[in-house]
Amino acid sequence: MHEATGTSYAKIILIGEHAVVYDQPAIALPVKSIQLHATIWPRADQLQQVSSLFYNGTLAASHQTRFGGVADLLTALLAHFGAADQGFDLRIESALPPERGMGSSAAAAVAITRAVYAAFDQSLAHADLLRWADQSEQVLHGNPSGLDVATASASQPQWFVRHQAPHPLNLPKSGTLLIADTGQPGQTKAAVAAVAARLRQDRTRFFPELVRIGQAVQRAKHAIEVSDLEQLGDQLNVAQTSLAALGVSSLALNQLIDAALGAGALGAKLTGSGAGGCMIALAADPTSAQAVRTALAEAGATATWQYDFNQSEA
Ligand code: MEV
Numbered sequence: 192m193h194e195a196t197g198t199s200y201a202k203i204i205l206i207g208e209h210a211v212v213y214d215q216p217a218i219a220l221p222v223k224s225i226q227l228h229a230t231i232w233p234r235a236d237q238l239q240q241v242s243s244l245f246y247n248g249t250l251a252a253s254h255q256t257r258f259g260g261v262a263d264l265l266t267a268l269l270a271h272f273g274a275a276d277q278g279f280d281l282r283i284e285s286a287l288p289p290e291r292g293m294g295s296s297a298a299a300a301v302a303i304t305r306a307v308y309a310a311f312d313q314s315l316a317h318a319d320l321l322r323w324a325d326q327s328e329q330v331l332h333g334n335p336s337g338l339d340v341a342t343a344s345a346s347q348p349q350w351f352v353r354h355q356a357p358h359p360l361n362l363p364k365s366g367t368l369l370i371a372d373t374g375q376p377g378q379t380k381a382a383v384a385a386v387a388a389r390l391r392q393d394r395t396r397f398f399p400e401l402v403r404i405g406q407a408v409q410r411a412k413h414a415i416e417v418s419d420l421e422q423l424g425d426q427l428n429v430a431q432t433s434l435a436a437l438g439v440s441s442l443a444l445n446q447l448i449d450a451a452l453g454a455g456a457l458g459a460k461l462t463g464s465g466a467g468g469c470m471i472a473l474a475a476d477p478t479s480a481q482a483v484r485t486a487l488a489e490a491g492a493t494a495t496w497q498y499d500f501n502q503s504e505a
Contacts, residue, residue, distance in 0.1 A: 192277055193312075194232035197305025201225035201287045202294035202342035203370060203471060203498065204462050206430050207351075207408040209386050209437060211336040213398075215405030216352045218360060218412065219342040222370075222498055225293065227285040227343075229302035231310050234278035241265075243283035243299075250281075260330035261299050264323060268307040281306075288494065290376035292463015296331050297339035300324035318356075320344055332380050334387075350412065362500040363418035367480040369451065369472045370462070373443035374493030377468030382439050385466070389437060400433040407433075424457025424473045431460035439465035446490050448472070454486030455479050 200221040207217025234240070239250035246258035253262040269275050281303070287295040304323045308315040321340055328335040336353045347359040389397045407429040414422035431448060434440055440448075444461045451459040451472035456479075459472040472487070474480035480497065487495050 192231070192233045192272075192274060192279065192310045194230065195306050195309035196228055196230040197302040197307075197309060198229075199227050199298040199301035199305070199343045200345075201227075201298065202339055203368065203469075204292070204338065204342075205348070205368075205471070206411045206427060206460070207338075207404060208461075208463060208465070209383070209434065209439060210401040210404035210408070211338050211351065211353060212334060212383060212386070213401050214353050215401055216350065216408045216412075217336070217338055218348065218350055218408060218415075219338055220348045220362075220368075220498065221342050221345050222293075222496070223346070223502070224498075225286050225496065227283065227287055227295070227298040227302050229281065229283050229299065229306040231279050231281045231303075231306045233310075234280060237276055237278040239278060240280045241283075242281070244285060244289060260296060260327035261303060263330055264300055264327035265303060265307070267326065268304065268323065272307070272311045272313075274311070288372060288469075290378065290468065291372055292377055292379075292461070292465070292468035294339040294343050294463070296379075297324060297328055298343040300327040301340060301344045317344070332383060334383055335379075360412070360415060362415060363420060363423075364501050365418075365476065366420045366423070366500040367474045367477065368498040368500070369456070369474060369480060369483050369487060370469055370496040370498060371447050371451075371472070371487040371492035372469050372494040373441070373447060373467055374491075375441070375443055375467035377464050377466045379464040382464035382466045386437050386439065397437060400436050403433045404430050420473065420475050421457055427458030427460045427471070427473060428452075431458075434461055434465060441466055443467070443491070444470050447487055447492055450486045450490035451483050454483045456483045
C-alpha cells in the first residue's frame with residue numbers, strides 16, 4: 192500500500208427520488224464544485240485509524256456507529272487486497288453537508304473505494320466501483336436504489352433506472368438551480384421506510400403517486416432535450432406535490448419552496464430523501480436566480496448553492 196486519494200462529488204436529485212426505489216426513472220446531477228476526498232496512507236504499526244466528521248477512532252470500533260456501512264466496506268476492500276491487517280490512516284474531508292440529501296454516505300463510499308484501489312495500484316472498472324459502494328449503502332439505507340452511488344461517481348448528469356446502467360444526459364445551455372438547506376437533518380433510511388409503510392397501509396392511494404413522479408421524470412427528460420425550462424419547472428412542481436402526498440416533505444421545506452416560487456422560480460421541490468435536508472428551485476436566468484437566492488436566504492435557508500446548467504458538461 193502507498194498513499195492515495197479518492198475523490199467524489201455531491202449529488203442533487205433533479206427529479207425522481209423515492210419513486211426510483213420502486214423502479215421509476217430519476218435524473219440526478221453530480222455537483223463537481225462540492226467534493227469529498229478520502230486519503231489513505233500506510234502506517235508502520237498495525238493500527239487502523241479513521242478521521243472524519245462523523246467518526247474518529249479505530250476501524251474496529253467503528254462498525255456499530257453511523258460510520259458502520261463505510262467501515263464494513265473498508266474491511267471488505269482490505270480483505271479483497273489480502274491486507275486485512277495492514278496498518279493505515281484514513282482521512283475523509285468533505286464539503287458536503289451530512290444528512291441533507293446530497294448523498295454524503297454514497298460519496299464517502301465512492302471516494303474510499305477509489306482511494307483503496309489506487310493505494311494498491313489497481314485499476315477500478317466503473318461497474319465494480321458501483322458494486323462496492325452499493326454494498327455500504329445497503330447497510331446504511333436498507334433498500335437503496337443505487338442512484339446516489341451512480342451520481343456521486345459520475346461526471347455528468349445521469350438518467351437512472353434501478354438495476355440498469357445509468358446514461359449521461361445533456362442539460363439545456365441556460366437555466367440555474369438554486370440548492371437551499373433547511374438546516375434540518377433528513378434520514379434517508381427513515382424516509383424510505385416511511386414511504387414503504389404508507390404503501391403497506393394503502394397501496395391504492397399511494398402507489399399512483401409514485402407512478403405520477405415517474406411520468407413527471409419522463410416529461411422532465413423531454414423538456415431537457417428540447418431546452419424547455421418552463422416545462423421542466425412544471426414537472427418539478429408535479430413531483431413535489433406527489434412527494435408531499437407521500438409524507439416526505441416538511442414545514443421547513445414547504446416554506447423554502449413557497450419562497451422560491453414567490454420570487455419567480457419556474458419550479459421547486461425537495462431533493463434527496465426529504466423530511467428535512469435540502470430543496471432545489473429552477474431559475475430561468477441569472478437575474479431571476481439572484482432574486483430566488485435572496486428569497487431563500489430571507490425565508491431561513493441556512494446555506495444556498497448555485498448550479499448553472501452550463502457547468503454540467505463532463
Ligand atoms: C436518497 O438520496 C434518494 C432516495 O430515492 C433513496 C434511494 O434512491 O435509494 C430517497
